[in-house]
Amino acid sequence: MSAAAKLDFNISRSATALKSGQTFRVALLMNQEITSWFNVEVFAGVNSVLHKEGYDISLFQHIDDARTRTQFFRDMPVLRNVDAVFVASFAIEPEEVEQLRRTRVPIIGINTPNIEAFDATISIDDEKGMYRATQHMINLGHKRIVYTCSAAEESLESSIDARGRGFIRACEAAQQTRDIDWKVLSVPRGHDFADAALAAVLSEETFPDAICCQMDMMAIPLVLKLQRHGYRTPRDYSIIGFDDSSYADTIDLTTMRQDPFAMGAAAARKCLQLLAGEELQEPHSKIEPKLILRGTDARLDPDAPLER
Amino acid sequence: MSAAAKLDFNISRSATALKSGQTFRVALLMNQEITSWFNVEVFAGVNSVLHKEGYDISLFQHIDDARTRTQFFRDMPVLRNVDAVFVASFAIEPEEVEQLRRTRVPIIGINTPNIEAFDATISIDDEKGMYRATQHMINLGHKRIVYTCSAAEESLESSIDARGRGFIRACEAAQQTRDIDWKVLSVPRGHDFADAALAAVLSEETFPDAICCQMDMMAIPLVLKLQRHGYRTPRDYSIIGFDDSSYADTIDLTTMRQDPFAMGAAAARKCLQLLAGEELQEPHSKIEPKLILRGTDARLDPDAPLER
DNA sequence: TTGAAAGCGTTACCAC
DNA sequence: GTGGTAACGCTTTCAA
Numbered sequence A, B: 001m002s003a004a005a006k007l008d009f010n011i012s013r014s015a016t017a018l019k020s021g022q023t024f025r026v027a028l029l030m031n032q033e034i035t036s037w038f039n040v041e042v043f044a045g046v047n048s049v050l051h052k053e054g055y056d057i058s059l060f061q062h063i064d065d066a067r068t069r070t071q072f073f074r075d076m077p078v079l080r081n082v083d084a085v086f087v088a089s090f091a092i093e094p095e096e097v098e099q100l101r102r103t104r105v106p107i108i109g110i111n112t113p114n115i116e117a118f119d120a121t122i123s124i125d126d127e128k129g130m131y132r133a134t135q136h137m138i139n140l141g142h143k144r145i146v147y148t149c150s151a152a153e154e155s156l157e158s159s160i161d162a163r164g165r166g167f168i169r170a171c172e173a174a175q176q177t178r179d180i181d182w183k184v185l186s187v188p189r190g191h192d193f194a195d196a197a198l199a200a201v202l203s204e205e206t207f208p209d210a211i212c213c214q215m216d217m218m219a220i221p222l223v224l225k226l227q228r229h230g231y232r233t234p235r236d237y238s239i240i241g242f243d244d245s246s247y248a249d250t251i252d253l254t255t256m257r258q259d260p261f262a263m264g265a266a267a268a269r270k271c272l273q274l275l276a277g278e279e280l281q282e283p284h285s286k287i288e289p290k291l292i293l294r295g296t297d298a299r300l301d302p303d304a305p306l307e308r
Numbered sequence C: 001t002t003g004a005a006a007g008c009g010t011t012a013c014c015a016c
Numbered sequence D: 001g002t003g004g005t006a007a008c009g010c011t012t013t014c015a016a
Helices: A002-006 A015-018 A037-053 A066-079 A094-101 A126-139 A158-176 A193-202 A216-228 A260-273 B003-006 B013-020 B039-052 B065-078 B095-101 B126-139 B159-175 B193-201 B216-228 B259-276
Strands: A025-030 A058-060 A084-088 A107-110 A119-126 A142-152 A181-187 A210-213 A238-243 A256-257 A284-287 A290-292 B025-030 B056-060 B084-088 B107-110 B120-124 B143-148 B181-187 B210-213 B236-243 B255-257 B283-285 B290-292
Touching: A015 A260, A015 B193, A025 A037, A037 A084, A037 A158, A037 A260, A058 B039, A066 A094, A084 A094, A084 A260, A094 A107, A107 A260, A119 A126, A126 A142, A126 A238, A126 A290, A142 A158, A142 A193, A142 A216, A158 A181, A158 B143, A158 B159, A181 A193, A193 A216, A210 A216, A216 B056, A284 B255, A284 B259, A290 B236, B025 B039, B025 B193, B025 B290, B039 B056, B039 B084, B039 B259, B065 B095, B084 B259, B107 B259, B120 B126, B120 B259, B126 B143, B126 B159, B126 B210, B126 B255, B126 B290, B143 B159, B143 B193, B143 B216, B143 B255, B193 B216, B210 B216
Parallel strands: A025 A058, A025 A084, A084 A107, A107 A119, A119 A284, A142 A181, A142 A210, A210 A238, A238 A256, B025 B056, B025 B084, B084 B107, B107 B120, B120 B283, B143 B181, B143 B210, B210 B236, B236 B255
Antiparallel strands: A058 B056, A256 A290, B255 B290
């Protein structure tokens, strides 16, 4: 070791990789940018486990846009060799999975809508999570409930779309026994989706008692902007988010918590087991988000004055 | 190509790397977690340029904590070979630079307080930025001005510390010609720094006219929390942030914008030039942040009633 | 226990 | 131009 230090000797990872057949590189495919809360948490989680084992992450972004997808699935196996592939938060088509499988490496899904063709997956139970969130609103006595969301990508199903189904199921179930009035307010994708949601809520004939939000990134601007229009929570309406992402605690938002860092780390551990040739005892995990009660939800009392 | 497709032939990057002597891997060292706004933007910027050139990023986090540092600078050259090293947002000690230099690869600094020993750097002008921000507050007529910041790490100077110097310089300059009352409110590091800053502001004998914040991540919670204490901006006080990070636009925060994604991308382009053996025409760039006027600053009119 | 040799898949060079 | 060969630095195997 001292001789090595003297000579500035560095072991060559390239040579090790060549000889061993491993590349010590994994691919992480994500929809959109890594700069979103969810994506960077997943990345950090994966890296937290794999980095210390000597793996680097090769990041492929915007895989959910048509052009990138085509190019990616055409060139990727040829250009970039990796020991494993992680797919975060979007569905891949059967023929694309087939393309990936031909690289003969483990394929691990994180929040992918489907689990077929993956060697392992870990997902949040989006549908049950939003079902619970909606149920919470209903149990507080709210009657006029809306779900605000940004529309799904044309063809490509994202894990997040299951949340809308959870909302609808909860409302339909509640309708059996009581009188509630619910509605889905879907606004176009794009970076102004929060303003679009605000406009949609404000243009409702009667202002809702309760708002279920597809994600905190929509709920947080809504709370702040509705305030400027004179609507205050929980005095005038209840609102629940989904994610428990940045600033949710700062604005005291009641929300469903998920932990994408932990999911990334768990996915990475599954990956290491698969690379070691071990059998997974639970290849496909589903995690339930947790209701975090904070200050934006209150019982609806129809007889009470406007102050809480 | 068709034969290659038939046989599922993949070119071996490991072999290419071995033969060429390049590793097609760069190291990115950062203080703290990648999950912070600044760090993930830098990462994304570096990746946006380097990924398409075939490079992967090996991420080393928490380099600004003493234990990690020691371990890193002892083991890194031996364990991980890279074609270039990026250092983001913290100062490195002379002997550490020496360690890095022995790997004989380009070393590029992003927002590092010093530029010596780096082959290239790109930095935001933190001091001038906060000088301008403070000047803006002074020009609006504010008399009682505070600067809220979280304390610097014991030994390790971070680029962000220059902002405090800019604040002080601006105040001292203004004092020559007019009567202003300024103060630095420094609170301990930690994840509750925003609450600590809130407490510090509230415990001032007279509430300030204007608050200059070290960063938006401090300004945003302050605006929201001060509101709950009855202080509204810009009616009761002006506040200016620094960064223009997430939600700054949503809460309509006047701030100094910097673009860490662009800085990462620019650093990566410098890196590619250095790797190609080209001379850099401007090895060390300094970028001025831009004043973004929004809704949290107003002219102080001592005769006006409390409403704006 | 120690040492030598073969081979991983490229790239680069040289001879034809 | 075209084809053959050596070498990058490690790991593994086999022999001493």
